[in-house]
Amino acid sequence: MNIGRFWHRAPNVFGLILFAIFLAITPLWVQSNYLLSTAIFIGIAAILTLGLALLMGYAGQISLGHAAFYAMGAYTSAILTVKFAYSPWLAMALGVLITGTLAYLIGKVIFRLSGHYLALATLALGVIVFLALGEFRGLTGGPSGLPGVPQLTIGGFSFDNDVKYYYLVWAVFWLLLAFSLNVVNSRIGRALRAIHASEIAAESVGVDASRFKLRVLVLSAVYASLAGSLYVHYMRFVSPQPFDFNASVRLVVMAAVGGLASVWGAPFGAAAVILLTVLLRDTLPFFIKNASGEHTVIVYGVILVLIMIFMPEGLTSGLLKRRRWPSFRSKK
Amino acid sequence: MAILQIEKISKQFGGVAALKDVSLDVEEHRITALIGPNGAGKTTLFNIVAGTFPPTAGAVRLAGQLLNGMQAHERVQLGIGRTFQNALLFDNMTVLENVMVGCHPRSHTGIVACGLRLPAMRREEEFIYLEAMKYLNLVGLGLHTDELASNLPFGQQRLVAIARSLAAEPRLLLLDEPAAGLNALEKMDLIDLVRRIQEMGVTVLLVEHDMTLVMQLAEWIAVLDAGRKIAEGTPAEIRRNRQVIAAYLGEEEA
Amino acid sequence: MPDYGFGDYLQFVLSGLSTGSIYALVALGIVIIYSVTGIINLAQGEYTMLGAMFAVTFYKWGLPLPLAFAASVIVVILIGMLIERLTVKPVRSASPVTLIIITVGVSIIIRGVALLIWGATPYSLPEFTPGAPLTLFGAILSRQRLWIMGVTALVLALLYYLLERTLLGKALRACAINQTAASFMGVSPGQMSLLSFALSAALGAVAGIVIAPLTLVSYNMGLMLGLKGFVAAVIGGLVSAPGAVIGGLLLGVIESLSAGLISSGMKDAIAFLALFVVLLWRAEEVTPRLRSLLRRQSEVEG
Numbered sequence: 001m002n003i004g005r006f007w008h009r010a011p012n013v014f015g016l017i018l019f020a021i022f023l024a025i026t027p028l029w030v031q032s033n034y035l036l037s038t039a040i041f042i043g044i045a046a047i048l049t050l051g052l053a054l055l056m057g058y059a060g061q062i063s064l065g066h067a068a069f070y071a072m073g074a075y076t077s078a079i080l081t082v083k084f085a086y087s088p089w090l091a092m093a094l095g096v097l098i099t100g101t102l103a104y105l106i107g108k109v110i111f112r113l114s115g116h117y118l119a120l121a122t123l124a125l126g127v128i129v130f131l132a133l134g135e136f137r138g139l140t141g142g143p144s145g146l147p148g149v150p151q152l153t154i155g156g157f158s159f160d161n162d163v164k165y166y167y168l169v170w171a172v173f174w175l176l177l178a179f180s181l182n183v184v185n186s187r188i189g190r191a192l193r194a195i196h197a198s199e200i201a202a203e204s205v206g207v208d209a210s211r212f213k214l215r216v217l218v219l220s221a222v223y224a225s226l227a228g229s230l231y232v233h234y235m236r237f238v239s240p241q242p243f244d245f246n247a248s249v250r251l252v253v254m255a256a257v258g259g260l261a262s263v264w265g266a267p268f269g270a271a272a273v274i275l276l277t278v279l280l281r282d283t284l285p286f287f288i289k290n291a292s293g294e295h296t297v298i299v300y301g302v303i304l305v306l307i308m309i310f311m312p313e314g315l316t317s318g319l320l321k322r323r324r325w326p327s328f329r330s331k332k
Numbered sequence: 333m334a335i336l337q338i339e340k341i342s343k344q345f346g347g348v349a350a351l352k353d354v355s356l357d358v359e360e361h362r363i364t365a366l367i368g369p370n371g372a373g374k375t376t377l378f379n380i381v382a383g384t385f386p387p388t389a390g391a392v393r394l395a396g397q398l399l400n401g402m403q404a405h406e407r408v409q410l411g412i413g414r415t416f417q418n419a420l421l422f423d424n425m426t427v428l429e430n431v432m433v434g435c436h437p438r439s440h441t442g443i444v445a446c447g448l449r450l451p452a453m454r455r456e457e458e459f460i461y462l463e464a465m466k467y468l469n470l471v472g473l474g475l476h477t478d479e480l481a482s483n484l485p486f487g488q489q490r491l492v493a494i495a496r497s498l499a500a501e502p503r504l505l506l507l508d509e510p511a512a513g514l515n516a517l518e519k520m521d522l523i524d525l526v527r528r529i530q531e532m533g534v535t536v537l538l539v540e541h542d543m544t545l546v547m548q549l550a551e552w553i554a555v556l557d558a559g560r561k562i563a564e565g566t567p568a569e570i571r572r573n574r575q576v577i578a579a580y581l582g583e584e585e586a
Numbered sequence: 587m588p589d590y591g592f593g594d595y596l597q598f599v600l601s602g603l604s605t606g607s608i609y610a611l612v613a614l615g616i617v618i619i620y621s622v623t624g625i626i627n628l629a630q631g632e633y634t635m636l637g638a639m640f641a642v643t644f645y646k647w648g649l650p651l652p653l654a655f656a657a658s659v660i661v662v663i664l665i666g667m668l669i670e671r672l673t674v675k676p677v678r679s680a681s682p683v684t685l686i687i688i689t690v691g692v693s694i695i696i697r698g699v700a701l702l703i704w705g706a707t708p709y710s711l712p713e714f715t716p717g718a719p720l721t722l723f724g725a726i727l728s729r730q731r732l733w734i735m736g737v738t739a740l741v742l743a744l745l746y747y748l749l750e751r752t753l754l755g756k757a758l759r760a761c762a763i764n765q766t767a768a769s770f771m772g773v774s775p776g777q778m779s780l781l782s783f784a785l786s787a788a789l790g791a792v793a794g795i796v797i798a799p800l801t802l803v804s805y806n807m808g809l810m811l812g813l814k815g816f817v818a819a820v821i822g823g824l825v826s827a828p829g830a831v832i833g834g835l836l837l838g839v840i841e842s843l844s845a846g847l848i849s850s851g852m853k854d855a856i857a858f859l860a861l862f863v864v865l866l867w868r869a870e871e872v873t874p875r876l877r878s879l880l881r882r883q884s885e886v887e888g
Binding site: 179180182183186187188189190191193194196197198200201202203204205206207208209215219 | 382384403404405409414420422423424429432433434436437439441443446447448449453457460496499
């Protein structure tokens, strides 16, 4: 009986091991610094997407301002380390605390309403945070940003090159993925899937739907905050531009491409969108005269609409044609 | 002693009165049936007891405790379980997982403990699994655990729904038309199951249209017609009650 | 703070009302689509951009301004209908999350295509009746602002007539109240969905064209206007047409006053703060209604 139940989890455990091996050996064959740095950005985006996929796929809620949570992590780290000389790790922890608390307060009120209102509230939050970053110059440096963010170090070890940072980012992602898989395959994950299937039935067996949605919102905000901190310590600089409305939309695209039915989709969604953007930015000017980075957004608009119409469960699960939910459970 | 007291409940939908001044005491450990012609307000009364929507007037008490203003999920914690006419299973989950969700009110692990798979969480998962299996075996579906709930025939989906409600260990179980669509043999099994549930110490209140089944199973019957309670009593009393006969003749043959 | 007189305040309010008219038109489009189809159309702002862009283009081709205006509105209506057929019709029963994402995708595509066609440099459209600004009790008001308010009033009157006095409008409203019941009465929800998109596109286009002479017309002007329209629609309750108009005007005045009295940089932030506050406030007010709606539905099921 217990062995049988272990096999339910086995695909996830093996998946995590294989994924860890893949991540570990990638820098051995990827020699280009450009690609390695792209891989770091993919890792950061994957952390963000992971949280968003949990929120959208499991809690059935959409955040159109996720970049705000990302920005809060990034700016908390940057401001505390640059202006107040805090330890980066302490700043990162405080970022998580602040962002999580704010997400909790927002969700507390908004989850009494339907999904539309959460979408609009997060959208407003995203725009407000973005505008505030540009306005409060004293603290944030305004539109021109805040330079001089220190490197991350542990004892005497410093994450001072791309290879080291690659391992750091992807290790964080891997841990969060394992954490998320455990949550999904627990009473909390079951409660969330129950809410997704029928909120009335879920309430009838004692599941407090709004409380669980709220927890997932906080969890996804915490992931976003961590991603923000990792981002600024890599760039050593922060400005408002990466946290605008388009950034939030891009995150939704990544989550949608990766698939909302499984947390495994997050790294694929992030990788697909970032690689496509890089590819288009480098090749589009050959086809369209005067094409700029902005034009690449048409392509993601088209991808987004097509996926949502034809494979609303997302590209990865759509292609795998898995009908069971969540994927990677045992086959009958 | 009455475990459930329904006191002067009225419910208006828009201008339409679905229930008018309905009072009913459900005795503990007794199987009580709520009958009445279509549209009499039986399901509405269930929904008010379960907390799906509030009554326009009146009060509901469970073992003396006032339930007014409590949400559905809070009432489950206090010991009210219910099933729906159309089962309303979680279609995206297996039979076992459906019943495991039923254990929700009796488990407590938080999101961090779940994410880290702490020993307490593993112990609780084991407990949830064993409990779910226990109730699946009770309803006779112990061999269908890994089936997707939506793939089962409708009669069995109902049983899963009953197991799911029982997994929360309710004191009072509300069954909404559990026999609809069942064949004669399945109805026999259902009667047997409800009696076993009663033996476990759970009080059962059911809405049912099948009179033969109600007369066999129920120890006390309340009759609703057009939103009013027109009679209550033992099956023998109800069978003789002129008002009940009239209400049913107006609608269908009794 | 500068020393303001009555004329200054009047000016803030009047210019706020004219900007608010634009928000009101955009908000009305959002409300119409939401009421009829249940879709939060985040691409609504793009119709204003398209309206302005096409008007500029037709005007440049040598069409007289009124004709360019009309032609542009028609083209945008066709685009709105095309979008409905291509992206909304195939997924009528999809989840709210899916539908929102689709409209976000549509808005990205429209903006990108506009960039491709018209480029990043902004265009301008002449005022409808050029001339010196008018003075009213010390408030200085450009003629175009009067046009904005006048056209908005006209559009609102037409819309009122359409919704309240014609069979088509009644069908549309029936669909918004109860789709199933409406379809029993012979109203096709699919056609009403198409009509709602056409109407919203028209409202958006008109808004874009009348504001064009005051702002520069560029491919990304729709984003902010659309978002502001949302704020206005939510202030008005998201399902009420008069609410959307009041919400729009209110937002315009709040913005204009805060730009004049606090700082113009914070103007946008204040608009979104307003959205936030309204959402929180509505949470208390809307919840019971939503719940009873939800529960009545369960009653039908159960």
